[in-house]
Amino acid sequence: MSVYEKIGGDGAVEAAVDIFYRKVLMDDRISDFFDTVDMDRQRAKQKAFLTMAFGGPNNYTGKDMREGHKHLNLTEEHFNAVAENLIATLQELSVPQEYIDEIVGICLSVKDDVLNK
Amino acid sequence: MTVVTYEGAQFPVADGETVLDALLRAGQVVPYGCRAGVCHSCMMSADDAAPVRQAQAGLSDTQKALNYFLSCQCQPASPLEVKVVNAVGEKKLVEVLEKTALSDTVYRLRLAPGLSYRPGQYVNLSRDAKLSRSYSLASLPTDPWLEFHIRHYPDGAFSSWIANELNAGDTLELQGPLGHCIYAAEANQPLLLLGTGTGLAPLWGIAREALAQGHTAPITLVISGRSLDDCYYREELLALAAAHDNVTVTWVLQEGEAAVQVEVADIYQYCKERFPELNGYKIYLCGAKTFVNKLRKQCFFAGAAVRDISTDVFLQAGSL
Ligand code: HEM
Numbered sequence: 001m002s003v004y005e006k007i008g009g010d011g012a013v014e015a016a017v018d019i020f021y022r023k024v025l026m027d028d029r030i031s032d033f034f035d036t037v038d039m040d041r042q043r044a045k046q047k048a049f050l051t052m053a054f055g056g057p058n059n060y061t062g063k064d065m066r067e068g069h070k071h072l073n074l075t076e077e078h079f080n081a082v083a084e085n086l087i088a089t090l091q092e093l094s095v096p097q098e099y100i101d102e103i104v105g106i107c108l109s110v111k112d113d114v115l116n117k
Numbered sequence: 118m119t120v121v122t123y124e125g126a127q128f129p130v131a132d133g134e135t136v137l138d139a140l141l142r143a144g145q146v147v148p149y150g151c152r153a154g155v156c157h158s159c160m161m162s163a164d165d166a167a168p169v170r171q172a173q174a175g176l177s178d179t180q181k182a183l184n185y186f187l188s189c190q191c192q193p194a195s196p197l198e199v200k201v202v203n204a205v206g207e208k209k210l211v212e213v214l215e216k217t218a219l220s221d222t223v224y225r226l227r228l229a230p231g232l233s234y235r236p237g238q239y240v241n242l243s244r245d246a247k248l249s250r251s252y253s254l255a256s257l258p259t260d261p262w263l264e265f266h267i268r269h270y271p272d273g274a275f276s277s278w279i280a281n282e283l284n285a286g287d288t289l290e291l292q293g294p295l296g297h298c299i300y301a302a303e304a305n306q307p308l309l310l311l312g313t314g315t316g317l318a319p320l321w322g323i324a325r326e327a328l329a330q331g332h333t334a335p336i337t338l339v340i341s342g343r344s345l346d347d348c349y350y351r352e353e354l355l356a357l358a359a360a361h362d363n364v365t366v367t368w369v370l371q372e373g374e375a376a377v378q379v380e381v382a383d384i385y386q387y388c389k390e391r392f393p394e395l396n397g398y399k400i401y402l403c404g405a406k407t408f409v410n411k412l413r414k415q416c417f418f419a420g421a422a423v424r425d426i427s428t429d430v431f432l433q434a435g436s437l
């Protein structure tokens with residue numbers, strides 16, 4: 001079973017997405033990447049990110065991640081900021097530590113693609 | 118097997134095939150992303166809700182109310198017609214029933230009815246092929262007219278045409294409806310309606326629609342303006358509040374004197390102090406771009422969910 005299923009599937013993503021989005025917008029290190037006028041669209045993107053990070057249904061490949069983030073010129077600091085906000089969100093929702101570790105593992109598995117390394 | 122109608126043409130959909138795949142197979146250019154029902158890039162709207170209901174998981178109540186669905190998740194069993202979200206409809210000619218000045222700068226235009234819409238949506242009005250502008254509906258579908266509030270900018274070609282030349286009995290072209298700033302809330306969810314200028318038009322429709330549908334929770338209207346002279350429909354709003362226990366209206370002005378239901382304050386500061394906690398609220402923000410964008414972020418930070426914030430942004434004065 002994926003972490004996605006273990007923590008409650010789409011319902012868990014729904015519970016997390018606004019909390020995560022709020023944290024990201026308040027984080028000066030990365031807020032500029034996400035501060036667009038179309039918040040509905042941005043929220044859907046955040047959901048796509050969380051669903052993927054939880055190991056839920058998606059058809060993204062490593063190549064997609066590389067292509068999708070290349071133009072952003074992301075650094076280690078950006079990646080860490082996203083990871084920290086994600087962990088804080090999961091802790092706020094009382095997700096057990098072992099699942100958080102698994103989720104961080106999934107994020108790390110695409111880190112090189114996201115940072116285009 | 119069934120068929121999907123898209124941009125006037127019919128396309129076969131095989132059993133088990135999705136609307137998105139059928140359109141892509143036929144070489145149509147439609148936006149899409151994850152193909153897993155998450156990213157919403159492939160969202161479309163349908164003429165009928167029934168065939169697309171199973172493809173609405175994860176959409177907001179507003180989107181469902183407008184028959185939006187995810188084309189990558191939709192395997193239709195019966196024929197349906199689909200559009201890219203917010204594709205403009207056909208143009209039609211409508212007659213002007215009434216033109217009234219509501220203030221020094223705002224005109225009320227009432228047009229012949231006969232449009233299917235939700236209060237708070239907008240339409241494009243045109244004088245001719247060269248000159249057209251978007252305006253929000255202030256009426257309810259049960260009203261015997263379509264109502265618009267039009268601010269006259271002396272340098273604005275369209276609004277000057279309305280103010281100086283258009284008369285009752287004339288016709289103009291209408292295209293729509295468009296937009297998704299509509300009433301879609303639980304009856305017991307508190308509503309906060311914030312507007313500037315003619316941002317009151319969609320709010321006036323949404324508030325009355327909420328009441329018509331039996332909304333029970335508080336409906337709080339806040340109108341922001343420079344001075345009281347700027348604010349039209351004062352009596353109508355006061356009458357609405359007087360007639361309904363759950364409705365309150367406050368004007369927040371930049372200048373003038375405070376009075377009953379009138380405050381002189383910075384609107385952003387006012388909202389911060391008056392509404393520090395917006396978790397669970399359904400919020401409508403209508404008016405100028407900076408006003409809407411600033412308050413949207415502010416409301417989100419105060420705990421409102423993204424999906425519970427609906428907005429209607431007006432173009433800059435310069436372009437009207
Ligand atoms: C943990 C690793 C990450 C994963 C798994 C991930 C995943 C995703 C996904 C699934 C999308 C949506 C792609 C689509 O449009 O279909 C996306 C878009 C995006 N990501 Fe990431 N991401 C990661 C890290 C980051 C980081 C560190 C940043 C920057 C701080 C970032 C910034 C963005 C931006 C700006 C978009 C585009 C949003 C838009 O189109 O408006 N991502 N990401």
